[in-house]
Amino acid sequence: xxxxxxxxxxxxxxxxxxxxxxxxxxxxxxxxxxxxxxxxxxxxxxxxxxxxxxxxxxxxxxxxxxxxxxxxxxxxxxxxxxxxxxxxxxxxxxxxxxxxxxxxxxxxxxx
Amino acid sequence: xxxxxxxxxxxxxxxxxxxxxxxxxxxxxxxxxxxxxxxxxxxxxxxxxxxxxxxxxxxxxxxxxxxxxxxxxxxxxxxxxxxxxxxxxxxxxxxxxxxxxxxxxxxxxxxxxxxxxxxxxxxxxxxxxxxxxxxxxxxxxxxxxxxxxxxxxxxxxxxxxxxxxxxxxxxxxxxxxxxxxxxxxxxxxxxxxxxxxxxxxxxxxxxxxxxxxxxxxxxxxxxxxxxxxxxxxxx
Numbered sequence: 546x547x548x549x550x551x552x553x554x555x556x557x558x559x560x561x562x563x564x565x566x567x568x569x570x571x572x573x574x575x576x577x578x579x580x581x582x583x584x585x586x587x588x589x590x591x592x593x594x595x596x597x598x599x600x601x602x603x604x605x606x607x608x609x610x611x612x613x614x615x616x617x618x619x620x621x622x623x624x625x626x627x628x629x630x631x632x633x634x635x636x637x638x639x640x641x642x643x644x645x646x647x648x649x650x651x652x653x654x655x656x
Numbered sequence: 657x658x659x660x661x662x663x664x665x666x667x668x669x670x671x672x673x674x675x676x677x678x679x680x681x682x683x684x685x686x687x688x689x690x691x692x693x694x695x696x697x698x699x700x701x702x703x704x705x706x707x708x709x710x711x712x713x714x715x716x717x718x719x720x721x722x723x724x725x726x727x728x729x730x731x732x733x734x735x736x737x738x739x740x741x742x743x744x745x746x747x748x749x750x751x752x753x754x755x756x757x758x759x760x761x762x763x764x765x766x767x768x769x770x771x772x773x774x775x776x777x778x779x780x781x782x783x784x785x786x787x788x789x790x791x792x793x794x795x796x797x798x799x800x801x802x803x804x805x806x807x808x809x810x811x812x813x814x815x816x817x818x819x820x821x822x823x824x825x826x827x828x829x830x831x832x833x834x835x836x837x838x839x840x841x842x843x844x845x846x847x848x849x850x851x852x853x854x855x856x857x858x859x860x861x862x863x864x865x866x867x868x869x870x871x872x873x874x875x876x877x878x879x880x881x882x883x884x885x886x887x888x889x890x891x
Contacts (some may be wrong), residue, residue, distance in 0.1 A: 550882055553853040620856075622814030 605646030711802030773837030796829035806860035
């Protein structure tokens with residue numbers, strides 16, 4: 546009841562998706578703050594941008610999936626949670642991360 | 657030397673200390689046998705071959721799983737003291753005899769039994785000994801089922817349903833055996849929950865294997881094989 550091949554692949558593939566996104570995210574921050582930056586300037590670039598919405602939307606989806614599966618393993622091994630409770634916790638964690646992330650993405654990209 | 661031996665059964669127990677004369681050449685199994693023959697005839701433990709072939713005498717020695725017949729006292733003695741206990745991650749029958757049933761049940765569950773795929777009228781496949789598949793199978797086939805890796809595995813401790821290093825290494829051995837007809841069945845079994853994907857690659861199995869085998873690497877091989885197989889069969 547812990548990790549089967551589907552969850553394993555989901556976690557590996559989400560990691561592969563995140564790896565380049567992390568570097569682009571960090572690189573972009575370093576690039577963007579050259580010469581100072583304000584919240585208004587950031588929002589000016591991200592609001593209404595379909596690209597940044599898709600970029601961070603994908604990032605949030607991958608991170609939510611990756612973290613939920615990782616925490617599932619830790620909770621299973623340390624608290625011995627299993628069966629329906631473990632499944633509910635996994636999906637619950639995914640939902641919390643995804644909703645929080647999606648709210649943040651919407652806040653900075655929607656006009 | 658002072659030897660603390662775990663005494664008890666599945667309901668619990670405690671350490672009992674014995675004073676055992678030290679010898680120049682002495683294994684942990686010699687020490688346990690000395691106690692049983694000279695101090696307390698009711699001490700229960702298990703052994704058979706005494707030469708590292710049968711895999712029945714493994715115990716926890718100073719907190720580390722070891723084959724006791726090939727572990728010399730002078731290598732593990734700490735301040736003239738020894739602590740001997742039944743293998744961990746398994747139920748206890750009595751004293752130093754652990755119940756190996758869960759270990760062997762998983763061995764069976766993984767499907768490690770050879771299934772022939774040909775009849776007596778077919779030609780036998782020629783398998784060169786230097787192919788990568790055969791080399792992988794040759795490595796794992798030396799396992800003596802002592803359960804030292806199983807006792808050393810922290811993932812087994814966290815998840816008692818996990819198949820464990822020995823059974824998964826057996827799966828990897830037989831998956832690499834071209835003469836085995838049930839290879840897809842093995843891949844399906846280890847791909848499921850509590851199979852190879854639970855391994856965190858901590859490597860305690862490989863560090864502690866008394867025969868120098870590498871179950872961690874075998875499990876990594878299974879992960880790759882199952883993943884490849886999954887994509888080949890279309891998700």
